[in-house]
Amino acid sequence: MPIERRIYSLKCRRPISRRIRKAELVMSETEDKGDSMAQILFPMIRQVDEFFQTSFGRQGYQDLERPIEMFIHAFKSSGIARFYHTTKRDYIVFGDGDKKNFYSPVAALDIVAHEMMHGYFTYLCPVKYGFSDGGAILEHLCDIFGVKVRRHEEGGDWKVGNGYTRKTPAIRDLENPKNPSMLLRANEHIDQKSRYRSQQSLYENAGILSKSFVLAENGYSGVEDEAILKIWYKALQNIPRNCDFNQFAHTVRAFADLSGSETAQAVDNAFKEVGL
Numbered sequence: 378m379p380i381e382r383r384i385y386s387l388k389c390r391r392p393i394s395r396r397i398r399k400a401e402l403v404m405s406e407t408e409d410k411g412d413s414m415a416q417i418l419f420p421m422i423r424q425v426d427e428f429f430q431t432s433f434g435r436q437g438y439q440d441l442e443r444p445i446e447m448f449i450h451a452f453k454s455s456g457i458a459r460f461y462h463t464t465k466r467d468y469i470v471f472g473d474g475d476k477k478n479f480y481s482p483v484a485a486l487d488i489v490a491h492e493m494m495h496g497y498f499t500y501l502c503p504v505k506y507g508f509s510d511g512g513a514i515l516e517h518l519c520d521i522f523g524v525k526v527r528r529h530e531e532g533g534d535w536k537v538g539n540g541y542t543r544k545t546p547a548i549r550d551l552e553n554p555k556n557p558s559m560l561l562r563a564n565e566h567i568d569q570k571s572r573y574r575s576q577q578s579l580y581e582n583a584g585i586l587s588k589s590f591v592l593a594e595n596g597y598s599g600v601e602d603e604a605i606l607k608i609w610y611k612a613l614q615n616i617p618r619n620c621d622f623n624q625f626a627h628t629v630r631a632f633a634d635l636s637g638s639e640t641a642q643a644v645d646n647a648f649k650e651v652g653l
């Protein structure tokens with residue numbers, strides 16, 4: 378059964394809960410009120426959910442039949458994309474873009490997929506989100522899985538947010554974290570690790586793990602479909618709440634060893650190259 382999708386129009390500066398409850402439904406499986414942003418976003422939700430169902434047999438964030446809900450036209454004049462988790466509801470809020478840096482986030486499938494991954498990993502991954510290795514690990518996972526969805530659907534490289542930014546080709550480059558033409562340059566070796574003090578530092582350090590993932594994919598010599606992604610998927614469910622980068626690499630290596638010598642070799646080489 379395909380997951381049910383609902384998109385609401387939230388015309389306010391902040392997604393306060395009162396506004397969330399009053400937001401107008403503009404697109405669902407049975408309704409289309411003609412909002413052009415909703416019409417772009419609606420099929421993307423299906424693409425992400427189908428990728429997750431096909432690859433991992435999981436439907437929706439919680440593996441329940443709860444609909445996937447999104448709120449658009451929020452944070453007027455901002456390019457924000459953000460996942461919210463409450464006890465009653467999970468939802469993603471998207472802005473319309475700003476005049477300076479961003480178009481609307483729905484311009485890039487990997488940005489939409491990144492936010493949806495926060496939804497899946499809220500239930501699948503025990504790691505605590507914060508200004509710590511845990512937060513960087515989660516941003517890394519959302520980037521990698523988000524880009525994998527986009528590569529599956531549209532092909533392309535390892536850059537995140539192509540079409541989302543006004544002055545740069547994309548936001549982050551997972552294959553070449555120090556790419557100077559990106560909106561955000563990240564780290565690519567453990568020796569360069571930043572101190573955690575802002576959201577940006579999470580993305581900077583996530584670059585180290587993302588680089589290792591791309592190296593592992595490029596170095597994998599076996600024939601199994603998505604072998605490296607499946608190892609990451611197993612590892613992310615089996616890391617501790619306060620996981621650091623070394624524990625993360627250790628867990629990924631353990632699952633890579635179980636999957637055979639080709640994966641073990643590729644993963645070990647990749648982590649060594651980034652200093653883990």
Ligand SMILES: [Zn+2]
Nearest residue numbers: 491495516519
């Ligand atoms: Zn994120």
